[in-house]
Amino acid sequence: MRILVLGGDGFCGWPTALHLSDLGHDVTIVDNLSRRAIDLELEVDSLTPIRPVSERIRVWREVSGREIGFVRLDLAAEYDRLVALLLEHRPDAIVHFAEQRAAPYSMRSQTAKRYTVDNNVRATHNLLAALAATGIDAALVHLGTMGVYGYGWSGSAPIPEGYLTVKLDTPDGELKREILHPANPGSVYHLTKTLDQLMFAFYASNDQLRITDLHQGIVWGTQTPQTERDERLINRFDYDGDYGTVLNRFLMQAAVGHPLTVHGTGGQTRAFIHIRDTVRCVQIALENPPEPGAKPAVFNQITETHRVADLAKLVSGLTGIEIAHLPNPRQEAVENDLVVRNDRFLALGLNPTTLSEGLLAEITEIAERYRHRVDPHKIIARSVWRPGMETSPDLVD
Numbered sequence: 001m002r003i004l005v006l007g008g009d010g011f012c013g014w015p016t017a018l019h020l021s022d023l024g025h026d027v028t029i030v031d032n033l034s035r036r037a038i039d040l041e042l043e044v045d046s047l048t049p050i051r052p053v054s055e056r057i058r059v060w061r062e063v064s065g066r067e068i069g070f071v072r073l074d075l076a077a078e079y080d081r082l083v084a085l086l087l088e089h090r091p092d093a094i095v096h097f098a099e100q101r102a103a104p105y106s107m108r109s110q111t112a113k114r115y116t117v118d119n120n121v122r123a124t125h126n127l128l129a130a131l132a133a134t135g136i137d138a139a140l141v142h143l144g145t146m147g148v149y150g151y152g153w154s155g156s157a158p159i160p161e162g163y164l165t166v167k168l169d170t171p172d173g174e175l176k177r178e179i180l181h182p183a184n185p186g187s188v189y190h191l192t193k194t195l196d197q198l199m200f201a202f203y204a205s206n207d208q209l210r211i212t213d214l215h216q217g218i219v220w221g222t223q224t225p226q227t228e229r230d231e232r233l234i235n236r237f238d239y240d241g242d243y244g245t246v247l248n249r250f251l252m253q254a255a256v257g258h259p260l261t262v263h264g265t266g267g268q269t270r271a272f273i274h275i276r277d278t279v280r281c282v283q284i285a286l287e288n289p290p291e292p293g294a295k296p297a298v299f300n301q302i303t304e305t306h307r308v309a310d311l312a313k314l315v316s317g318l319t320g321i322e323i324a325h326l327p328n329p330r331q332e333a334v335e336n337d338l339v340v341r342n343d344r345f346l347a348l349g350l351n352p353t354t355l356s357e358g359l360l361a362e363i364t365e366i367a368e369r370y371r372h373r374v375d376p377h378k379i380i381a382r383s384v385w386r387p388g389m390e391t392s393p394d395l396v397d
């Protein structure tokens with residue numbers, strides 16, 4: 001297949017591009033390199049030494065003999081170039097990772113809120129409008145998030161894969177309808193992902209676009225079999241207060257002897273997936289697209305759920321590092337249950353990597369190996385959800 005990987009220089013996009021190339025697909029990365037620019041803005045860097053995109057592609061050619069193309073393009077701002085690119089490449093499939101993806105960053109300031117909405121909503125809509133305008137019948141796979149469902153539902157009813165069957169009372173009796181699960185975003189970032197869902201529903205029905213929306217959990221882990229082939233292919237590992245997801249933060253904190261920072265009680269339950277399974281899930285979704293005219297297919301792309309406090313205990317038990325409880329900068333339920341249906345990927349052959357198998361390798365091969373690159377002052381989350389709330393102080397001198 002000819003595949004465009006939008007956002008293919010990012011944490012999920014780069015290993016996905018390599019995985020698809022390794023399978024023999026003709027891959028072109030499209031990225032405006034905004035994520036690298038945000039690193040400069042925040043004065044942070046990936047814990048792992050990621051190389052410039054042209055060097056990554058050159059090294060991949062050396063180790064695999066395979067070509068990956070690269071087009072620097074801003075999906076949110078360069079609509080005409082996007083149309084021209086689609087007409088030139090005529091892709092069979094498109095994977096769309098190209099959005100601002102950090103909830104804390106999206107809540108950092110008025111500027112960051114507006115940027116996140118402008119970038120994400122326009123990028124997705126430009127893509128859909130361009131596909132409809134060009135008539136290119138590519139299978140589109142988008143990376144959404146479990147956060148569109150929200151984490152505040154009480155009780156332990158399982159979260160279905162995208163759609164809910166509701167019963168309506170009518171004068172003629174009971175009627176059943178399948179609707180999108182109600183959205184309950186917890187940040188401006190998550191809000192953009194809920195808006196994406198409506199745009200997908202509209203373009204699937206109005207223009208018969210074939211769309212799969214993957215409601216992904218928090219991705220952990222760094223390497224895939226492809227990124228491990230040469231150190232210059234290494235994937236990014238974000239540990240800072242805005243982009244570092246909770247488990248990566250604990251792993252890195254443990255490696256440098258920093259207390260593991262749990263926000264609030266740690267009773268928040270979240271869904272997780274290893275990066276190796278992310279790339280497999282994207283492949284499975286590409287191989288099983290919906291029919292034209294069908295509603296968007298939704299898969300819950302998660303393999304495990306854990307309470308944040310239990311994750312901290314796990315890492316603390318493996319490394320001996322203490323746990324520190326900090327005030328929660330987010331507006332969210334203190335504790336929540338989370339039961340998620342993920343039958344569709346398992347039925348299509350996904351064999352998940354569990355935390356118990358992969359955690360130790362992350363500690364020794366990534367966090368400890370690159371700990372000399374850490375700036376410990378960047379670890380604590382600086383973005384707060386409540387106006388006027390103080391940020392937590394540094395726990396290091």
Ligand code: NAD
Nearest residue numbers: 007009010011012032033034035074075076098101143219
């Ligand atoms: P990332 O920030 O590392 O990668 C996103 C890439 O998209 C970056 O390289 C960035 O430069 C590019 N990009 C952003 N806006 C663009 C634009 N307007 N035009 C062109 N390129 C643009 O993020 P990631 O962690 O790889 O996440 C990828 C996708 O997966 C995101 O949509 C995110 O919401 C979703 N997701 C990620 C996680 C996670 O834990 N990382 C969890 C759930 C969902």
